[in-house]
Amino acid sequence: MKLLLILIIGFLGSLLINNYGVSSTDICTNGIDQVIYDDQLGYTVSDWSWTKPRNFSNFKPVHSGSHSISFVPKNYEAIYLNLQNPIDPSIISSVSFWVHGNKVGNQKVIVRFTSNKVAVSRDFFLWGDESIIISDPSVSSKSLNKNIQGGKWVNAVINCDKLEPGQYDGIQIAASGEDIQEMVFIDDIEVNKRCISTNPYRNLMKPVSCDGHDCIVINVTETSTQMRWFANEVEYQKYTVTMKNTNTAAVEVLEFTGNWFKPRNSSDIWNVAFLEGGYYGLPDNVKVIYPGQEYIFGCVSIKGPVSFKVSYVEYENDKDRLTNSKPIQTNSKPPVKPTVKPTIKPTTKPTSKPTSKPITKPTTKPTLATKPTA
DSSP, rough: HHHHHHHHHHHTTTSSSSSSOOOOOTOOOOEEEEEEEESBOTTEEEEOOOSSSEEEOOOOSSSSSSOOOOOOTTOOOOEEEEEEEOOTTTTTTEEEEEEEEEEBBOOOOOEEETTEEEEOSEEEEEESSTTTEEEEETTTGGGGGOBBBSSEEEEEEGGGGGGSSSSEEEEEEESSSSSOOOOOOEEEEEEEEOOOSSSSOTTTTSSOOOOOOGGGEEEEEOOOTTTTTOOOTTEEEEEEEEEEESSSSOOOEEEEEEEEOOSSSGGGSSEEEGGGGGGOOOOOOOBBBTTTTTTEEEEESSSSSOOOEEEEEEEEEOOOHHHHHHSSSSGGSSOSSSSSGGGGHHHHHGTTTGHHHHHHHHHHHHHHHGGOOO
8 A cells, every 4th residue: 555655646746846956848757677775675675874873764844655754954063865776867757755844844855876885976955945845735836935944844856867877876965064853754655667768868957068066076984984983982984085176167266165174183185285264275286287187085974975076276268378288187086185295296397308409419529529530
């Protein structure tokens, strides 16, 4: 009976979706691919959450069946569900679930997807104009409040056209902010198949053109599962951060700061220049980031949704120098903590001297060498 209800809800959900989550005019669902949560976690789903307390057998309220998930959003903590069967946007149209805001509602919660156990997708909001909340059975679509509601269930749907191509092996439902919020309930998390023939995958995240900060794509990955440790009962993790220039012009000046970054001290971030006010910039060994090229640095932080954001960027407009210059080589390897100067000497000094004096001197001396024989 519950499976029948989920199928009906999935069909209705495809008809009632806004243009940020899923639009009924450009997407459809072709049945359920997998159930992530339905009274309990699916057989191929594991709980990797780092929020406490959490409960996967909550009795009340429930959207359907006998159980739901409950957790208290705080300090960027998350319900993290690892998937043995990853989500592939080319064959999956949407991910949907129901959310209940307890008595008050209006909790600030985000959803993100992971690849190789690291959050890589954009953040999907459950509040505001960009909310993925698409329906409330108790009101008309015109009166829809797109925040989490107190005292009732509302439906949230994520359009998988909003994901980059790839395999996503997890989903995180996380608190946005450090404040302790009222408990939230989640139920009926399901992954819906795509109607491939009528609604093929379209990468809506692929930039047709980009401007300013949008041209710097930031990716944060855990360096290794062995590179984590506990200090004073707090778990720390080593991360690698990649910033890719997707513009057609080179980046000459880049300044950024931690969006969620909790180091022990200033030595917990390297291969960066330290600027005033807690900001960072390009180190001496990285003069320019060319189009399509990546700048990489490393850091250590309290384990969590580590992220950085660009605060200022300047691009190079000299197209001739762009095409004739050699791209930097430091980005092909992981960042190293030591000094940055050794990479400058090989790239700058050798270019000028060899072409001038060494060629002219040998041509004159041989003619003088014949003089003593006369």
